[in-house]
Amino acid sequence: MSGTEQNLSFVLEGIHKVKFEDRPIPELKTPHDVLVTVKYTGICGSDVHYWEHGAIGQFVVKDPMVLGHESSGIVSKVGSEVTSLKVGDRVAMEPGVPCRRCEPCKAGKYNLCINMVFAATPPIDGTLAKYYVLPEDFCYKLPETISLQEGALMEPLGVAVHIVRQADVRPGQSVVVFGAGPVGLLCCAVARAFGASKVIAVDIQPLRLEFAKNYAATSIFAPSAVPATENAARLIKENGLGPGADVAIDASGAEPSVHTGIHVLRTGGTYVQGGMGKNEIQFPIMAACTKELNVKGSFRYGSGDYKLAVSLVASGQVNVKDLITGTVKFQEAEQAFMAVKSGKGIKTLIAGVEE
Structure with missing residues (x-):
C-alpha cells in the first residue's frame, strides 16, 4: 500500500482469503445520495462467517466482496437534492437500502424488502473501504456527545432495538435474554431503557455473564447440562418469576436456548427469535x-430503529462505549477477524483508511 490509493478496500476473495485492493471512489447514484469517508467499522459475526465459510444460507460469496457493515464516518460529498446533511457531518451509517416500492416497503416493513441492497451480503460490497455511498436518509447525524467509535455500534444497537420493539417490552416486565454477545448485551440494555424491572442474561461463558452483570442485566443465569424444562424451572425459581417470564429473547441461535426460552415464559408471554443458528431445529x-x-x-432493523438507537445513547440510557474492546488499524483488519473468531473481547473496531 503506497498511501496514494483512491478507495482502499478490504476484500474477501474466498474462505480465509482476503486482500487490500484499491478501487474507484464510488459515484453518487442519485441527487439524494451522500459520499461518506468511513472512519470506524465493527466486526459482526456474519462478516466472520463469510470469512470462515464463504456463505450464510443462500447467500454465497461467488465474486470478490468488500466486507463490513457496522460503520460510522464523515460526509465528504452530498448530492444536489440533499437537505439534511452537509460536508463534515459525522454520521452512523445504516447499511441496508430498500427499494421503497415492494409490498413490504410500502407496508412500512422495509427491513423485509424483497429487493434489499445490504452491505457485505453477496453480491453487494460492504463498508470496509475508504468511501461508501448511501442515501441521506440512511445516514444519521451524530450529536457531539457521541463519538465516531460509538457511532459504529449504532448498527448492533439498531438490531437490539428492533428485537426489543418486536417483543413489545413494557415497564415493569421481566425479560430473559439468551446469549451475552454484543446483540444480547444490547438487548439487555434496551430492555432496561424500556422499563423492564428484571432483565436476566443467560450464557454458558462465565466471562460474558460477568460482563453482562456489570453492564445491564439485573441478574445472570448459567444453564446446566440438563433438559430445558429443568433449566427453565431453576431460572424461574432463582429469579422470583412466579408463573414465568413476560418476555424471552434469544440472541444466541442455540437450540437449547430456544427450548429454555419457550419453557421459561408465562402463559400468554412473548418469545422473539433474534439469533440465527441452524436452518432447522426441534421446537x-x-x-x-x-x-x-x-x-x-x-430481522435487522426497520423504520425508526436507528433513530431511537442514537437517541438512547445520546440521552445516556444505553452505554455502547463499554462494549468496545479495542481498535485496530485498517491494515490490520484480518487480525481483527482472527480476534473475533477466537472469542476475544466484545466488539472490535477497525479504523478507517489513514489519510
Missing part, C-alpha cells in the same frame, strides 16, 4: 400452543 410446539405464546422473528 417445543406443545408448550408454545398450550401457553398461547406470542412467537415472533426479528
Whole structure:
C-alpha cells in the first residue's frame, strides 16, 4: 500500500482469503445520495462467517466482496437534492437500502424488502473501504456527545432495538435474554431503557455473564447440562418469576436456548427469535400452543430503529462505549477477524483508511 490509493478496500476473495485492493471512489447514484469517508467499522459475526465459510444460507460469496457493515464516518460529498446533511457531518451509517416500492416497503416493513441492497451480503460490497455511498436518509447525524467509535455500534444497537420493539417490552416486565454477545448485551440494555424491572442474561461463558452483570442485566443465569424444562424451572425459581417470564429473547441461535426460552415464559408471554443458528431445529410446539405464546422473528432493523438507537445513547440510557474492546488499524483488519473468531473481547473496531 503506497498511501496514494483512491478507495482502499478490504476484500474477501474466498474462505480465509482476503486482500487490500484499491478501487474507484464510488459515484453518487442519485441527487439524494451522500459520499461518506468511513472512519470506524465493527466486526459482526456474519462478516466472520463469510470469512470462515464463504456463505450464510443462500447467500454465497461467488465474486470478490468488500466486507463490513457496522460503520460510522464523515460526509465528504452530498448530492444536489440533499437537505439534511452537509460536508463534515459525522454520521452512523445504516447499511441496508430498500427499494421503497415492494409490498413490504410500502407496508412500512422495509427491513423485509424483497429487493434489499445490504452491505457485505453477496453480491453487494460492504463498508470496509475508504468511501461508501448511501442515501441521506440512511445516514444519521451524530450529536457531539457521541463519538465516531460509538457511532459504529449504532448498527448492533439498531438490531437490539428492533428485537426489543418486536417483543413489545413494557415497564415493569421481566425479560430473559439468551446469549451475552454484543446483540444480547444490547438487548439487555434496551430492555432496561424500556422499563423492564428484571432483565436476566443467560450464557454458558462465565466471562460474558460477568460482563453482562456489570453492564445491564439485573441478574445472570448459567444453564446446566440438563433438559430445558429443568433449566427453565431453576431460572424461574432463582429469579422470583412466579408463573414465568413476560418476555424471552434469544440472541444466541442455540437450540437449547430456544427450548429454555419457550419453557421459561408465562402463559400468554412473548418469545422473539433474534439469533440465527441452524436452518432447522426441534421446537417445543406443545408448550408454545398450550401457553398461547406470542412467537415472533426479528430481522435487522426497520423504520425508526436507528433513530431511537442514537437517541438512547445520546440521552445516556444505553452505554455502547463499554462494549468496545479495542481498535485496530485498517491494515490490520484480518487480525481483527482472527480476534473475533477466537472469542476475544466484545466488539472490535477497525479504523478507517489513514489519510
